[in-house]
Amino acid sequence: MSKILIRGAKVLGGEPQDVLIDGETIEAVGTGLSAEGAEVVEAGGKVLLPGLVDLHTHLREPGREDSETVLTGTRAAASGGYTTVFAMANTFPVADTAGVVEQVWRLGKESGYCDVRPIGAVTVGLEGAKLAELGAMHESAAGVTVFSDDGKCVHDAVIMRRALEYVKAFDGVVAQHAQEPRLTEGAQMNEGVVSAELGLGGWPAVAEESVIARDVLLAEHVGSRVHICHLSTAGSVEIVRWAKSRGIRVTAEVTPHHLLLTDELVRSYNPVYKVNPPLRTERDVHALREALADGTIDIVATDHAPHPHEDKDCEWAAAAMGMVGLETALSVVQETMVDTGLLDWAGVADRMSVKPAQIGQAAGQGRPVSAGEPANLTLVDTEYRGRVDPAGFASRSRNTPYEGRELPGRVTHTWLRGKATLVDGKLT
Amino acid sequence: MQRHLISAADLTRDDAVLILDTAEEMARVADRPIKKLPTLRGRTVVNLFFEDSTRTRISFEAAEKRLSADVINFTAKGSSVSKGESLKDTAQTLEAMGVDAVVIRHGASGAPYRLATSGWIDAHVINAGDGTHQHPTQALLDAFTMRRRLVGRDSGIGKDLDGRRITLVGDVLHSRVARSNVDLLHTLGAHVTLVAPPTLLPVGVETWPCEVSYDLDSTLPKSDAVMMLRVQRERMNAAFFPTEREYSRRYGLDGDRMAKMPEHAIVMHPGPMVRGMEITAEVADSDRCTVVEQVTNGVSIRMAVLYLLLGGNEPAQTRTEEK
Amino acid sequence: MDTQDTQPGSPDARPVLEGPDIARVLTRIAHEIVERAKGADDVVLLGIPTRGVFLARRLAAKLEQITERKVPCGSLDITMYRDDLRMHPPRALARTEIPGDGIDGRLVVLVDDVLFSGRTIRAALDALNDIGRPRAVQLAVLVDRGHRELPIRADYVGKNLPTSLRETVKVQLAEEDGRDTVLLGAKADQ
Numbered sequence: 001m002s003k004i005l006i007r008g009a010k011v012l013g014g015e016p017q018d019v020l021i022d023g024e025t026i027e028a029v030g031t032g033l034s035a036e037g038a039e040v041v042e043a044g045g046k047v048l049l050p051g052l053v054d055l056h057t058h059l060r061e062p063g064r065e066d067s068e069t070v071l072t073g074t075r076a077a078a079s080g081g082y083t084t085v086f087a088m089a090n091t092f093p094v095a096d097t098a099g100v101v102e103q104v105w106r107l108g109k110e111s112g113y114c115d116v117r118p119i120g121a122v123t124v125g126l127e128g129a130k131l132a133e134l135g136a137m138h139e140s141a142a143g144v145t146v147f148s149d150d151g152k153c154v155h156d157a158v159i160m161r162r163a164l165e166y167v168k169a170f171d172g173v174v175a176q177h178a179q180e181p182r183l184t185e186g187a188q189m190n191e192g193v194v195s196a197e198l199g200l201g202g203w204p205a206v207a208e209e210s211v212i213a214r215d216v217l218l219a220e221h222v223g224s225r226v227h228i229c230h231l232s233t234a235g236s237v238e239i240v241r242w243a244k245s246r247g248i249r250v251t252a253e254v255t256p257h258h259l260l261l262t263d264e265l266v267r268s269y270n271p272v273y274k275v276n277p278p279l280r281t282e283r284d285v286h287a288l289r290e291a292l293a294d295g296t297i298d299i300v301a302t303d304h305a306p307h308p309h310e311d312k313d314c315e316w317a318a319a320a321m322g323m324v325g326l327e328t329a330l331s332v333v334q335e336t337m338v339d340t341g342l343l344d345w346a347g348v349a350d351r352m353s354v355k356p357a358q359i360g361q362a363a364g365q366g367r368p369v370s371a372g373e374p375a376n377l378t379l380v381d382t383e384y385r386g387r388v389d390p391a392g393f394a395s396r397s398r399n400t401p402y403e404g405r406e407l408p409g410r411v412t413h414t415w416l417r418g419k420a421t422l423v424d425g426k427l428t
Numbered sequence: 429m430q431r432h433l434i435s436a437a438d439l440t441r442d443d444a445v446l447i448l449d450t451a452e453e454m455a456r457v458a459d460r461p462i463k464k465l466p467t468l469r470g471r472t473v474v475n476l477f478f479e480d481s482t483r484t485r486i487s488f489e490a491a492e493k494r495l496s497a498d499v500i501n502f503t504a505k506g507s508s509v510s511k512g513e514s515l516k517d518t519a520q521t522l523e524a525m526g527v528d529a530v531v532i533r534h535g536a537s538g539a540p541y542r543l544a545t546s547g548w549i550d551a552h553v554i555n556a557g558d559g560t561h562q563h564p565t566q567a568l569l570d571a572f573t574m575r576r577r578l579v580g581r582d583s584g585i586g587k588d589l590d591g592r593r594i595t596l597v598g599d600v601l602h603s604r605v606a607r608s609n610v611d612l613l614h615t616l617g618a619h620v621t622l623v624a625p626p627t628l629l630p631v632g633v634e635t636w637p638c639e640v641s642y643d644l645d646s647t648l649p650k651s652d653a654v655m656m657l658r659v660q661r662e663r664m665n666a667a668f669f670p671t672e673r674e675y676s677r678r679y680g681l682d683g684d685r686m687a688k689m690p691e692h693a694i695v696m697h698p699g700p701m702v703r704g705m706e707i708t709a710e711v712a713d714s715d716r717c718t719v720v721e722q723v724t725n726g727v728s729i730r731m732a733v734l735y736l737l738l739g740g741n742e743p744a745q746t747r748t749e750e751k
Numbered sequence: 752m753d754t755q756d757t758q759p760g761s762p763d764a765r766p767v768l769e770g771p772d773i774a775r776v777l778t779r780i781a782h783e784i785v786e787r788a789k790g791a792d793d794v795v796l797l798g799i800p801t802r803g804v805f806l807a808r809r810l811a812a813k814l815e816q817i818t819e820r821k822v823p824c825g826s827l828d829i830t831m832y833r834d835d836l837r838m839h840p841p842r843a844l845a846r847t848e849i850p851g852d853g854i855d856g857r858l859v860v861l862v863d864d865v866l867f868s869g870r871t872i873r874a875a876l877d878a879l880n881d882i883g884r885p886r887a888v889q890l891a892v893l894v895d896r897g898h899r900e901l902p903i904r905a906d907y908v909g910k911n912l913p914t915s916l917r918e919t920v921k922v923q924l925a926e927e928d929g930r931d932t933v934l935l936g937a938k939a940d941q
Contacts, residue, residue, distance in 0.1 A: 188537075199537040199561030204631070268545075269538030278463055307554030313546075317559070318538035350640060446843060453828070453844040462881040467831040735831070739841035 003027070003035050004418070008064070009379060011369050013345025016045060020219060020357040021375040024417040028371050041413060043379060049349045051083025051114075051376030053356040053365050054326065055146070055253060056229060056301035059116070061107060062100070063092025067305040069395050070107035070116060073326070076304070076395035078421035080114040080326040081378035083364045084357065085102035085114055085304075089121040090151040096132035098140035105142035113421045114414075117362055120144040124172060127154045138170045145361045146216065148175035150229055151276075153211060155181050160215060164224035164318035174253075174310040174360060176215050178236070179277065183207035188317060190245070190263040190278040198266060200316065203278045207391060212236050216250050222347035225249035227359055230303050232258045232277040234287035241296045247313035251359050253301035254288050256332035256371045257323055261285075261401060271319030272401050275305070293342040299356045302329045306397030324395050328388060330380060331407040339408060345382075363389075364417075369387045379413035386410065394427060429743040430545040432553040434731055436564040436612040440747040441588060444615055449585050450732035451725070458728070467739055468497035471528045476518065477556070477599040478504045480533045483699065484556050484566075487723070488531050490610070491730035497738075515539060516548050516690060523549040529738055530554070537561035538603075552737050560602050566698055569609035569729040571616055573722050574653050577694050590617035595647050596625045597679060598657030598706050599668075601630050605698045606657055610638050623647050625679065626685050627668045628659075644679055648688040655696040656681055656706045672705055686716065694718050764921065764936030768910055773893065773924075774933045776909035777806070780891050781813035783907050787860055791817075793886065795854055796824040797873055799863040805926040807862035808895060822851035827861065827882075832874035847881055859885040860906075862905030864922040866892040869903035894933055896920050 004021040011017050011029065018033035019026060054077065060068035068076075070087070077085045087104050089095035095104060101118040108116020120137035124130045126149045137144040147167060154160045154176060163174050184207045189195050191202025213227055216239065219226040228240065231252045243250045257275065262282050265273045273279060291297040305322025312319050333352065337343040343351070357366025367373040385408050390398040414422035421428055429443045439447070457463055473492045475485050485501065492499045502596060504518065515534070522530060527553040532540045537559030544553035547676055557563040575584040578592050594613050600606040600622050613620045620638035622750060624628065641647050648654065669675045676682075686695065695707075695717045703709050736744040761907045763840035768776070781784065788847050791814055797809030820884045828845040872890060879888065891907035896914040914920060921934040 131582075191631050193632035193635045196636070197607070198628035199559050199607060202631060269541045313516060315534070315536045315539040317541045318515075450844050453846065456847060460882055464881065466830045466877065467836065580890040735844075736841050739831075739836055740836050740839050742840050744843075 003038035003417070004041060004420075005033060005035050005038040006041045006043050006377075006379065007131050009048035010345070011044055011048045012287065012349050013047050016043070019048060019369065019377070021418050022263060022416065024373050024375055026369065026371055026373050032292055035353050040249050042157040044411065048369060049081070049345065049378045049380060049382045050366055050369055051355040051378050051416065052081045052304050052330065053084040053360070054082050054304065054329070055086045055356040055361055056150070056359050057085040057326065058090070058306065058322070059087040059104070059305045060091065060306060062103065067308050069114075070104060072394065072396040073304070073306070074108060074111040074113035074116060075427050076393065078409065078414045078416070078427060079188060079394045080328070081330050081414050082326060083114050083378070083414065083416045084117060085326070086119050086146055086360050088118045089119050089148060090126055090152045090205045094121050094125050094126050096126070098133065098136040098142075099138050101142040101144050102140050110122045111164060114416055115362065115365065115428070117146070118142045118144055118358060119146045119148050119150075119175070122147045122149045122154050123159060128152060128154055128156055128159060128161045131159065134163070134166055134172065135170065138163070138172060141385070145170075146175055146227070146359075147171050147172055148177065148229065150175065150177045153177050153179040153181060155211070157214060157218070161218050164219055165222045165225060168224050171361070173227050175229050176211065177229045178208045178211035178215065180207040180211050180218070181380065187278075189198050189266050189274070191279050192263065192281060194266055200266070205235050205280070205284075208233055208277055209235040209239055212239050216240070217247050219250060219384045220246065220248045223272050225251070228252040228274065230255050230258065230277055230301065230308065231288070231297060232280050234284045237287045237296055238293040241291070243377065244296065251298045251355075252296070253299045254292055254297045255303045256325055256329045256336075258288055258337040259285060259292070259300075260332050262338040265401070265414060269316045272323070272399055272403070273312065274316060274319050275323050276319050276321040284391050288381060289336055289340070289342055292337060293347070298351070299359065300329065300333055300352050301356065302326050304395075306395055307399045308397060322399065323398050324393070324397050327393055327395060328400060328402050328407065330411060332402070334382060334409040335407055375415050375418040377413075377415045378411055381410045381412050382408065384408065384410040429736060429746060431737070431743055433564050433737065434541050434544055434553065434555045435526055435562045436567045436599075436608040436615075439564070439612065439615060440746060441617075443566070445586060445588055446731050446744060446746055447568055447729065447736060448575055451568075451572050451728040452581070452585060454579075454669055454731040454735070455725070456621055457731075458724070464496060466496050467647065467735055468492070468495040469651070470498075471738055472498045472500065472526065473529045473531060473734070474500045474502055474522050474527050475556075476502045476504065476530050476532045478539070479557070483723070484533060487726040488556060488730050489675060489735055490727045492728070495731055495734055497734070506693040516544065516546070519543055519548040523551065527551050529734070531556050535559055536707055539734065540713045554733060554737070559604065561604050562608050563604040564608050564612070565730055566605050567612040567735060568725040568733070570609055570655065570696060570698070571612055572725045572729055573696065573718050574694070575686045577718065578652055578692070584697065585629070588616040589613060592618045592652045592716070593621070595621045595623055595654045596652040596657060597644060597654060597681070599628045599630045599658065599659045600624045601661065602660075603657050603662070609655065610636050611704050621647055621651070623679065625669055625675075625696060628663070645685065645688065649683060649690065650720070651689055651693055653694045653696055654681065654689060655698070658698070658700065658702055659706045661702070661705065671687055676705055680706050680708065681711050683710045686711050686714065696722060698722070760820055766932050767912060767935045768894070768933035770931035771853065772935070773909070777809050777815055780907040780909060781810055781817060784810070784814065784860060784891070785817055787889075787906070792820065793857045794822055795825040795857045795859050795885075796822060797825070797859055797861055799861060799871060800826055801927060802826050802922050802924050804925045806864060810862060810891065823852060824940065825850045827875055827878055829871060829874040829878050829880040832877045834870055834874065847878075854883040854885045856884070856886050857924065858887050858889065860889045860891055862891045864893050865920050866874040866890070866895045866905050867898060868910075869899045869901035872903050874902050894920055895923060
C-alpha cells in the first residue's frame with residue numbers, strides 16, 4: 001500500500017502537524033514531514049481525530065433491508081467519520097445466535113467501509129425471558145463482547161442479574177435499554193407539560209431512572225460492569241454520578257439528539273421527532289451536556305435508527321420511533337459541546353472514539369494519533385457551516401430531525417487502517 | 429380565523445365570540461318551516477371518521493345538510509384503514525375527488541393537525557375529536573350553552589363568559605373535551621376549576637390556565653356551571669381509582685351535591701353519560717341539566733363553524749387578525 | 752345593503768337628502784302603502800339589515816299613527832342567500848326576526864336603504880321563500896340609484912337618484928350613524 005501524507009492537520013485540535021501514513025499504520029507525526037511519492041492531503045487547519053466508534057447503531061440487516069443494509073449503514077458511518085460501528089441485535093431474525101452475529105460480521109467485512117462489531121441479544125428473541133447463548137456468540141467469528149436487548153428493556157431483575165453475572169466469564173458487558181415497561185405502556189413522548197397539552201401518552205423520566213438505579217445496584221452486587229444506553233434525563237445523570245462515586249463499574253452513553261432537541265418540537269406532531277427514549281426538556285438537555293463534559297456520561301452513541309419514509313409520513317401514534325444519526329453526529333456534538341466551550345476536540349476524541357472502543361473492546365480502534373498506531377483517522381472541517389440536506393445522505397433512510405437546520409462541521413476524510421473510505425466528503 | 433379548526437387554543441376571543449354569535453342566528457333556522465340555507469350549495473364536505481361516534485357524526489351531518497353542502501360519510505373503523513399511511517392515502521383520495529372540507533375524528537392525538545399541515549390535502553380540516561387532544565366544536569357548543577344560560581340568549585350576543593366560574597369534574601387525563609374547554613373558556617374570560625382524583629389529572633396540568641382541586645364539595649358552591657366528564661369503567665382496571673362506588677362517592681354528582689350549587693348554576697355533560705358513575709339519574713333528568721340542549725346547540729355551532737370557514741372565498745376575518 | 756361605503760367624511764361626498772327630507776319621504780311612503788294596500792291591515796314590514804331595519808321600524812311607527820293599529824315589523828337577513836358569497840370572506844350574520852304571526856297570506860313589504868343592482872332583493876325573495884308564503888311581496892327603498900342587474904323594481908321609492916357607477920351612495924341613519932343623511936360621493940380609486 002502506498003503512503004499518504006496529511007499536511008497541516010490540527011491533531012485533536014492542537015497545533016497543525018503532518019501525519020504520515022504507511023500502509024495500515026501511522027508512520028510518523030510531526031512538522032515538516034515529507035515522503036517520496038506519498039499522496040498528499042492538504043488539511044489546511046482541519047481537525048484530525050481518531051476514527052469515530054459508535055457503540056449503538058441499527059444496521060437493520062437482516063430483515064429490514066428496506067430501511068438500511070450493512071453496506072448502506074457502513075457507508076453512512078464512513079461519511080460521518082466512523083471507522084467502527086456496533087450493530088444492534090434487534091434485527092429479523094434477532095441476533096441472538098452465533099449464526100446471525102456471524103452473518104452481520106461477515107457483511108461488515110465485505111462492505112469495507114468500517115468495522116462492524118455485532119452486538120448480541122441478551123435474551124432469546126429480545127423477549128426478556130430466557131438468556132440467549134451469550135457464550136456462543138462471544139466465541140463465534142464475530143467475537144461478541146457487548147450484549148443488549150436494545151429496543152426493549154431487560155426488565156426482569158433476575159434475568160438482568162444473571163446476564164450481568166454470566167458475561168463476566170469472558171469480560172462482556174450488558175448494555176441496558178432502561179425503560180420500565182409498565183410505566184411506559186402507550187407512551188408516545190416525554191411526560192410533562194407538552195404531553196399534557198398534546199394529549200399524547202406520557203413517558204415519565206422515572207421509567208428510565210428506576211431501571212438505571214436497579215441495574216447499577218445489581219452490577220455492584222454481582223461485581224459486574226453495566227453500560228447504560230441513551231441516557232436521557234437529568235435524574236439518570238444523578239444516579240450514574242452517584243454510582244460512579246461509589247465505585248460501581250457503570251458506563252453511560254448519550255445520543256446527539258438528546259444533547260440538542262427537546263420535547264417542544266413534538267408540538268408539530270411531526271413523527272421525525274418521535275424517538276425512544278423520547279426527547280426531553282431543556283433542563284435535561286443541559287444536564288446531559290454537563291454530564292458528558294464532566295465524564296459522568298462516558299460516550300456519545302448515535303442510536304442511528306433508520307426507518308423508511310412511510311413509517312414517518314403518517315400520524316404520530318402510527319409512526320416508528322427513531323432517527324438516523326451517523327452522518328450528523330459529529331456536527332451536533334460540535335454545536336452542543338465544542339462551540340459551547342464544554343468540550344475540546346481531545347474531549348470529543350475521547351467521548352466518540354477512545355472510550356466507546358474501550359467499552360466495546362474494539363481492538364485497534366480509539367487509539368492515539370501517534371506513530372505505530374493503526375491509521376484509523378477522521379479529518380473534520382470545523383469551520384464549515386451548512387444546512388442538513390438528507391438527500392445527500394449515504395444512509396438508505398432520511399428520517400433526520402435536522403433537515404434544513406444549520407449545523408457546524410463536516411467530515412471530509414475518513415481512513416480505515418490507512419485506506420481512504422471518504423475523500424473530500426465523497427465516499428470511495 | 430385560521431383555515432382549519434384543529435384546536436380550541438387556535439381561536440382568539442373575537443373568533444370565538446363570532447362563532448357563538450353566528451350560531452345564535454343559525455339556531456333560529458331550526459325554528460323555521462324549511463330548516464335549510466343555500467349557503468354551502470356546491471361545496472363537498474367529507475365526514476372522515478376513524479373512530480365510532482354516531483352522535484358527533486350525525487350532528488355534523490345535520491349541520492352540513494342544513495347549509496346545503498354535499499355530504500360524504502366515510503367511516504374507516506373496522507376497514508383495513510387503521511395504519512398511518514392510510515390516513516395519507518385516504519386524504520389524497522379525497523383531495524382527488526375535489527373535497528372542500530374534511531371533518532375528521534381520529535383515535536390518535538394530532539392526526540387532524542398532521543392532515544392539515546403535511547401538504548397531503550388543500551381542503552379545510554375540522555377536528556371532530558382526536559385521541560386525548562382536542563374536540564373544539566364540543567368546547568364551542570358548551571360555551572354556547574353556558575352563554576345562553578348564564579348571560580342570556582339575546583343579551584349574550586357579542587359577549588364572552590367574563591368572570592363565570594366553570595367547574596369540570598372527572599377524567600381530565602383522557603379527556604379531549606376537558607382540554608378544549610380549558611383553552612376556550614380561558615380565552616372567553618371564565619375561571620375554570622378542574623376537579624378529579626390526582627390519578628386522572630395529567631402531569632403538567634399545573635401549567636394550564638385553570639385551578640385544580642381534588643375536592644368536589646368545596647368547589648360546587650362556587651360554580652356557575654358544573655360539567656361532568658365521562659368516566660369509563662375500564663379505567664378501574666388500570667388502577668386509576670379503586671371501585672366505581674368509591675369514585676361516585678367522591679366525585680359523582682347526585683341530588684345532595686347538586687343542592688350545594690348556587691340556584692342559577694347548571695349541570696352539563698358532553699355525553700354519553702355513565703349514569704350511576706359520574707352522575708345520578710336524578711341529576712341527569714333534572715331541569716338544571718343541559719345535556720339535551722347541548723346536543724341541539726351542537727348543530728348550530730357546527731353550522732356556524734362550517735359557514736365561517738367555508739362560506740366565503742377565505743375564512744371569516746375578525747378584528748384581532750386584521751391588525 | 753347595496754350601499755357602497757365611502758370613507759366617512761370623504762371630502763367630495765355631498766348630501767342629497769338631509770334629516771327632514773328623509774322624515775318627509777318616509778311619511779309619504781307610509782301613506783302610499785296604506786293607499787296601495789287598502790288600509791294596510793295585513794301588512795308585515797321586513798327590514799333588510801342593517802339600515803333597512805331602522806327604516807322599517809320608522810315606517811311601522813308612521814303606519815301605526817296613520818292606521819291606529821299595530822303593524823308587525825321584523826328583519827330579514829339575506830347574508831346566507833347572497834350570490835356573491837364566494838367573492839368575500841364570510842360576513843357576520845345579522846338577525847332575522849319574523850313577527851309572531853308569520854308571513855303566510857300577508858302582504859310583506861321589504862324595506863331597504865338603497866336599491867342598486869337588485870341582487871340583495873333577489874336574495875331576500877329567496878330567503879322569504881324558506882320562511883313562508885306571503886300573499887304578495889312589495890319593496891320600499893329610501894333611494895333608487897339605478898343600474899339594475901336583475902328584473903326587479905321598487906314599489907315605493909323615497910328618491911330616485913341618477914348616479915354613475917363611479918359614484919357611491921351612503922345612507923346614514925341616526926340609530927346607527929348618529930345622524931340622518933344620504934351622501935353622494937366619488938368611488939375611492941382602487
